[in-house]
Amino acid sequence: MSSSPVLPESATPTSAGRADLRPEHIRDAVIRLAGNSQDGIQTAGAFLARLAGRSAQEVMTYMTIPSTISGGPSIFQVRIGSGEVLSAGDEADFLVAFYQHSYTEHIYFLREGGVLLYDSDQVQPNLEDKRFVYVGVPITGLTVEALGGTAKDKGKNIFVLGLLASIFRLNPDKLKALIRERFGGKDESVVNTAITAFQAGYAYPVGNVLTHLYEFEPSPRKSERAQVTMDGNQALAYGLIAAGVRYGAGYPITPWSSVMEILRSEFPKYGGLFVQAEDELASVSLALGFSYSGWLAVTGSAGPGISLKAEAIGWASMAEIPLIVVNVQRGGPSTGLPTNVEQSDLHQAVFGGHGDSPRVVLAADTVEDCFYIAIEAARIARKYSTPVFILSDSSLATRIEAFDEPHLSELMVNPKPDMSPRPPGTKPYPLEQITQHSPPGTRMLDGKYPVMTGLEHDEMGHPTASARMHSSMTAKRRKKYQQLADELPVPPVHGDQEGETLLIGWGSTYGPISEAVNQARDRGESVGSLHLRHLHPLPTGLEAVFDRFKRIVVVEMNDQGLYGYGQLATLLRARFCDPKIESFTKTDGLTFRVREILEGALK
Amino acid sequence: MNPLDAVPPVAPEREKLTKKAVTADHPTWCPACGDFAVLASFYKVLEKRQLPHENIVTLAGIGCSSRFPYFVNTHGAHFIHGRSVPLASAISLARPDLHVFLFGGDGDGLSIGGNHLDHGARKNVNLTYVIMDNFVYGLTKKQTSPTSPIGYKSKTDPTGVIDHPVNPIKKLIAAGATFVARTHAAQVNHMIQMMERAMDHDGFSVIECLSECIEFFPGAFDAGNPRKGGEFKVIEEKKWDDSPEDEARHDVTDEIAAYRLADVAFPGLFGVFYEIDRPTKNALEQKWVESSRAKLNHASDVEVLQKTFDRMK
Numbered sequence: 001m002s003s004s005p006v007l008p009e010s011a012t013p014t015s016a017g018r019a020d021l022r023p024e025h026i027r028d029a030v031i032r033l034a035g036n037s038q039d040g041i042q043t044a045g046a047f048l049a050r051l052a053g054r055s056a057q058e059v060m061t062y063m064t065i066p067s068t069i070s071g072g073p074s075i076f077q078v079r080i081g082s083g084e085v086l087s088a089g090d091e092a093d094f095l096v097a098f099y100q101h102s103y104t105e106h107i108y109f110l111r112e113g114g115v116l117l118y119d120s121d122q123v124q125p126n127l128e129d130k131r132f133v134y135v136g137v138p139i140t141g142l143t144v145e146a147l148g149g150t151a152k153d154k155g156k157n158i159f160v161l162g163l164l165a166s167i168f169r170l171n172p173d174k175l176k177a178l179i180r181e182r183f184g185g186k187d188e189s190v191v192n193t194a195i196t197a198f199q200a201g202y203a204y205p206v207g208n209v210l211t212h213l214y215e216f217e218p219s220p221r222k223s224e225r226a227q228v229t230m231d232g233n234q235a236l237a238y239g240l241i242a243a244g245v246r247y248g249a250g251y252p253i254t255p256w257s258s259v260m261e262i263l264r265s266e267f268p269k270y271g272g273l274f275v276q277a278e279d280e281l282a283s284v285s286l287a288l289g290f291s292y293s294g295w296l297a298v299t300g301s302a303g304p305g306i307s308l309k310a311e312a313i314g315w316a317s318m319a320e321i322p323l324i325v326v327n328v329q330r331g332g333p334s335t336g337l338p339t340n341v342e343q344s345d346l347h348q349a350v351f352g353g354h355g356d357s358p359r360v361v362l363a364a365d366t367v368e369d370c371f372y373i374a375i376e377a378a379r380i381a382r383k384y385s386t387p388v389f390i391l392s393d394s395s396l397a398t399r400i401e402a403f404d405e406p407h408l409s410e411l412m413v414n415p416k417p418d419m420s421p422r423p424p425g426t427k428p429y430p431l432e433q434i435t436q437h438s439p440p441g442t443r444m445l446d447g448k449y450p451v452m453t454g455l456e457h458d459e460m461g462h463p464t465a466s467a468r469m470h471s472s473m474t475a476k477r478r479k480k481y482q483q484l485a486d487e488l489p490v491p492p493v494h495g496d497q498e499g500e501t502l503l504i505g506w507g508s509t510y511g512p513i514s515e516a517v518n519q520a521r522d523r524g525e526s527v528g529s530l531h532l533r534h535l536h537p538l539p540t541g542l543e544a545v546f547d548r549f550k551r552i553v554v555v556e557m558n559d560q561g562l563y564g565y566g567q568l569a570t571l572l573r574a575r576f577c578d579p580k581i582e583s584f585t586k587t588d589g590l591t592f593r594v595r596e597i598l599e600g601a602l603k
Numbered sequence: 604m605n606p607l608d609a610v611p612p613v614a615p616e617r618e619k620l621t622k623k624a625v626t627a628d629h630p631t632w633c634p635a636c637g638d639f640a641v642l643a644s645f646y647k648v649l650e651k652r653q654l655p656h657e658n659i660v661t662l663a664g665i666g667c668s669s670r671f672p673y674f675v676n677t678h679g680a681h682f683i684h685g686r687s688v689p690l691a692s693a694i695s696l697a698r699p700d701l702h703v704f705l706f707g708g709d710g711d712g713l714s715i716g717g718n719h720l721d722h723g724a725r726k727n728v729n730l731t732y733v734i735m736d737n738f739v740y741g742l743t744k745k746q747t748s749p750t751s752p753i754g755y756k757s758k759t760d761p762t763g764v765i766d767h768p769v770n771p772i773k774k775l776i777a778a779g780a781t782f783v784a785r786t787h788a789a790q791v792n793h794m795i796q797m798m799e800r801a802m803d804h805d806g807f808s809v810i811e812c813l814s815e816c817i818e819f820f821p822g823a824f825d826a827g828n829p830r831k832g833g834e835f836k837v838i839e840e841k842k843w844d845d846s847p848e849d850e851a852r853h854d855v856t857d858e859i860a861a862y863r864l865a866d867v868a869f870p871g872l873f874g875v876f877y878e879i880d881r882p883t884k885n886a887l888e889q890k891w892v893e894s895s896r897a898k899l900n901h902a903s904d905v906e907v908l909q910k911t912f913d914r915m916k
Contacts, residue, residue: 053916054916181914226916227916228912228915228916229915229916230915234915238908238911238912241904241908242908247693247697249689249693266911268888268891268892268895268896269895269896269899269907270904270907271892271896272892273696273697273888273892275692275693275696277689277722278718278719278721278722279718281685281686281689281719282686282688282689282718282719282722283689285682285683285686285687285689285690285693285719286689286690286692286693287693288682288690288693289689289690289691289692289693289694289697290693290694290696290697292680292690292693292694293693293694293697293698293701294697294698295697297693311683312683312686314683315682315683319680405912405916406912408905408908408909408912409905409909412904412905412908414904438678439678440657440658440659440660440678440694440698440701441657441658441678441698441700441701442657442678443656443657444657447624447656447676448676449627449656449657449676449677449678449679450678450679451627451661451672451673451678451679451680451681452679452680452681453673453680453681454681454682454683455681462628462673463673
């Protein structure tokens with residue numbers, strides 16, 4: 001809670017009823033729910049996020065899930081604020097501990113003066129530690145009592161949701177409506193059980209054990225647009241649909257799978273098709289088949305699967321067939337840390353091809369941007385007839401944010417394969433123009449039909465081993481990316497426009513970097529930040545921004561490498577030969593905390 | 604906007620599809636390679652069937668035989684090694700107006716692409732695939748292929764092949780292909796017949812075509828070629844005419860009988876081993892599309908997406 005102290009040093013539970021407690025107004029709260037993955041804490045957390053979105057509040061979530069099949073410790077963190085919420089928070093104001101291990105593992109994350117809300121049937125906190133406020137509620141017992149014997153303790157998550165609703169004075173009717181929407185497709189008894197659990201939690205006399213209730217200040221947001229609340233993989237999938245992508249193929253892998261699950265169900269509604277293929281090689285090949293047939297297609301995976309797709313992406317470079325390749329990054333290499341976050345596939349995306357095979361690489365910086373970057377990727381893929389990578393990561397994939405509803409009717413692309421007859425003399429691979437594929441079904445009026453090929457070829461697509469033709473064609477394939485670089489906008493600088501230090505980031509670190517800049521400037525430092533969405537090619541003209549700062553520090557979640565520089569830092573140093581470009585990296589599999597950036601990059 | 608849209612060219616009247624119209628580059632194959640006859644048969648089929656020129660798609664992976672698309676003047680693609688089945692599957696699934704023909708060799712289809720063959724077959728994607736089987740890797744010059752017979756001396760098995768070869772017919776039947784046939788490049792009429800039946804079949808139709816590599820495995824298929832002293836034994840299919848002779852004829856829907864025929868010693872039998880009707884992936888996916896669209900009252904794309912976003916408010 002970023003407002004002035006809202007809690008006393010310690011709060012002693014009293015036996016007197018405290019129903020007369022007056023709510024304290026707060027602008028921002030970080031609530032961490034810690035339990036096991038089967039307890040449904042993600043569901044409870046998602047309800048809070050959805051409610052915040054509906055109440056025009058800013059919200060950001062953060063979760064971890066164990067990579068085991070069922071069970072294991074898991075957290076869901078929600079940060080709700082009435083102002084701008086840029087990160088999921090460095091420390092919690094509220095920690096809800098379902099088990100002893102939840103308490104011991106996460107108490108470090110609770111700020112001094114923060115509230116530990118714990119299940120007194122399961123957790124025995126160290127009450128001697130006077131830094132925190134202790135609120136014990138027999139969550140398990142009360143849930144079982146409320147729901148009757150058969151449900152066991154299933155429903156604890158919704159009970160806690162009720163508790164939080166009462167503590168934070170959240171609108172119970174809106175929450176109950178959300179519960180009904182979520183479980184509405186199921187048996188009526190499921191809805192009733194959930195509502196009963198919610199009521200039990202909401203009715204608990206929490207005032208007896210807590211000295212404060214809280215209420216979020218009304219949001220100062222002025223936007224007339226309604227907010228939509230979703231995670232990054234959803235935003236990406238729906239962005240692809242808005243971009244007019246109607247076909248694709250994939251293979252299951254964490255954390256990409258939910259994109260393919262959504263597209264598998266959604267594409268048919270738009271007359272399209274998403275195929276679950278037998279492997280990664282087949283899925284990229286299917287996607288290229290769809291693109292070849294005239295429908296720009298998508299495939300995706302996480303790093304290991306992208307490695308398997310690499311050969312076919314080389315074909316897309318050579319044959320100049322448009323394609324969107326999504327990489328929802330996770331910790332690597334190999335099976336690595338499948339449920340943790342890392343930005344270590346940038347070089348794979350940029351350089352992970354055989355031969356000279358330039359491609360476009362974009363990175364989404366927020367959940368909202370996952371939607372818009374998909375549209376950008378499709379535009380570039382069509383215009384330049386090229387594979388385009390979209391880099392996301394596991395933190396964006398699973399994080400829930402609320403953002404202004406996009407103007408769908410303006411954004412929606414309705415592509416149809418262009419099968420207008422092609423005039424005599426049409427060259428499939430003209431040296432002086434950007435290749436535009438003629439999909440099958442197109443009449444070639446001179447009767448010469450094109451073969452799209454992975455062999456080096458002349459302008460007509462005939463295989464050739466001519467050294468001069470290979471040089472010319474390699475240059476042709478490269479030049480279109482140089483043309484694209486000139487077209488790309490230089491991103492705006494956040495914070496100071498010139499001065500001491502420029503932080504550079506890409507991808508999901510946008511929030512913590514921006515917040516670090518805000519905090520550093522608040523304490524008088526001269527700092528700005530530049531967040532790159534177009535990583536390959538880089539927009540033309542970045543050096544003009546670099547010139548305005550004394551130091552440049554590239555902040556990213558990957559290793560410092562053999563020579564001391566992270567992956568984007570290495571690219572920028574190679575591109576600009578500027579020795580003032582420094583690197584700050586980390587590889588703990590967790591998102592950046594604002595404090596880490598302040599201490600590591602702005603020291 | 605495509606610059607070509609600015610001045611829409613006028614499409615002239617459709618001319619008859621001649622052999623000349625579908626002939627492209629002169630093949631780069633060795634003189635007397637079996638693949639020439641396969642190509643000639645394909646030209647004949649295209650000439651005979653008079654499909655709209657622009658709707659024919661000729662695809663291939665990598666290998667000697669996979670050079671095929673360059674020699675056929677239709678829309679085409681020369682893809683990467685082993686992955687032509689998924690490429691072709693997508694083209695078939697997205698574009699029901701097209702006739703999808705796929706060519707390749709034994710290495711491409713049965714080794715590096717072996718898993719894709721199984722899955723294309725089980726999904727029953729509507730396309731026609733001719734595997735030109737020469738029992739050897741020709742483009743890379745005489746290494747063992749998945750169909751090389753035991754004892755064949757290749758550069759990678761100089762003392763003779765020891766690994767048990769793939770039986771393509773059995774593999775295809777087991778995987779769920781709905782049309783499985785075998786032919787021989789020395790039998791042009793039979794090849795044409797098989798290609799036509801394959802293209803008329805609604806589903807995943809595959810032909811194994813024995814096609815001699817004159818350079819690295821000459822004489823491999825003489826035992827199936829009467830002109831070289833062999834015997835071309837064709838499967839007699841049931842006519843369902845209640846005649847006593849019909850008893851002994853092959854029921855192409857009988858999976859077990861098809862396996863038995865596929866086990867006949869080399870050079871084996873030629874003709875249709877297996878042919879059944881099973882809904883194609885094309886039809887099943889289309890059904891899903893139609894029911895999804897009907898549930899939404901055929902709302903426009905933007906209406907459908909707007910509805911989805913409304914649920915996320």
